[in-house]
Amino acid sequence: MLAFHSDAHSLALPAGHSFPQSKYRLLREHFEAQPGLLRMQAAPAASEAELALVHRPDYIEAVLQGGLSAAAQREIGFPWSAQMAARSRHSVGASIAAARAALQEGVAANMAGGTHHAFADxxxxxxxxxxxxxxxxxxxxxxxxxxxxxLNVLVIDLDVHQGNGTAAIFQGDASVFTFSMHGAKNFPARKEASDLDVELPDGCADAEYLAALDIALATIWARYQHAAPGLAFYLAGADPHEGDRLGRLKLTTAGMLARDQRVLDALRARRIPVALSMAGGYGHDISSTLACQINTLNTAAHSWLQWQQMPRQRSVQE
Structure with missing residues (x-):
């Protein structure tokens, strides 16, 4: 399975910053030592024209040329630097490359990404x-x-935080179905309306979480009973894990693995290609986040292998 990484571009963060950027390097290094079914490649940078398919030109220019205001940098949570701009472009490029690969091979991954709080502007x-x-x-x-x-698109967002930026971008666009399952009381305080939102209480554990996921997936498949979407994006956030500093849910590592298997099995059964993003993960011990993301990528790689053993057939497009 192709997996695209973009950790060569480091953020200039102050000491004690809460964003665990080392997890991306550690994830890549794990699979360099134990590649299994992964074929890893450095991600290309998204072009300005590609970014402009979603983002306002003045915002793109501010990011790339260092014109973000102090307030805009605070809202993002990162100080501006040339490396920050480069990292952001390559992270988008990784999801573009993963989506193209998924359409060819069934499953592919961005080893970072899932930046679902970004709005058009x-x-x-x-x-x-x-x-x-x-x-x-x-x-x-x-x-x-x-x-x-x-090409109809399905977004399955299982990061613990609502995908508010994605929801806002695609509101009113019938060609993209957005599904977000997230903590009701978690960030962002003001939620946007996805096509399907499932809000979970603090302390939600494996059984309750997986039951809610089953119901949500059944709702989605009922919507698509006549024609499957041609591509899915799966934001496989590690932050619903019980060891996460920001998640407030109580999924075990086994529960997280069962979540990934449910999603990937359901997509493969319906022959829907999927591009994964790792999204959030802020473990008290970074090894717990890594364990979840390693499981996610290994599960995706085994799903990719099963795709290769299936008869060649395009998913239905109408």
Whole structure:
């Protein structure tokens, strides 16, 4: 399975900053030592034209040229630097590359990404550009050019925080279905309306979480009973884990693995290609976050292997 990394571009963060950027390097180093089914590649940078499919030109220019105000930098949570801008472009590029690979091979991954708090005109919550939104828009444009028909997209966002930026970007767009399952009392304080939102109470554990996920997935499949979406994005956040500093939920490592298996099995059964993003993860012990994300990528890689053993067939597009 192709997996794209972008950790070469480090953020210039002050001492004690809460964003655990080392997890991306550690994740890559783990799979360099134990690659298994992963074929890792450095991510390309998204172009300004690709970013402009979603983001306002003045916002793109402010990020790339260092014109973000102090207030905008505080909302994002990162101080501006050239490395911050480069990292953001490469993270979007990783999701673009993963989406293209998924359409060819069934499953692929961005080893970072999931920047779902970024809006068209601003960043927020450690998110600068919205990688999934840009990749979705670009894949739709490329698919229409190549195949002469629409590409319907499904976003499955299981980060513990609501995907408010993604929801806002695609509100009113019937070609993209946004689903977010998240902590009701967690960030952001003001939620946006996804096509399907499932809010969970603090302390939610494995059984309750997985039951809610089953109901939500059944609702989605009922909507798509006549024509499956042509591409899915899965934001497999590690922050619902019980060891997360910011998550407030109580999923065990086994529960997180069962979550990933449910999603990937359901997509494969319906022949829906999927591009994964790792999204959030802020473990008290970073090893707990890494364990969840390693499990996610290994589960995705085994799903990719099963895709390769299936008869070649395109998913339905109408």
């Amino acid at each position: 601003r960043g927020s919550g450690y998110c600068v550009f919205n990688d999934v939104a840009v990749a979705a828009k670009l894949m739709q444009a490329e698919w229409r050019e190549q195949h002469g028909q629409a």
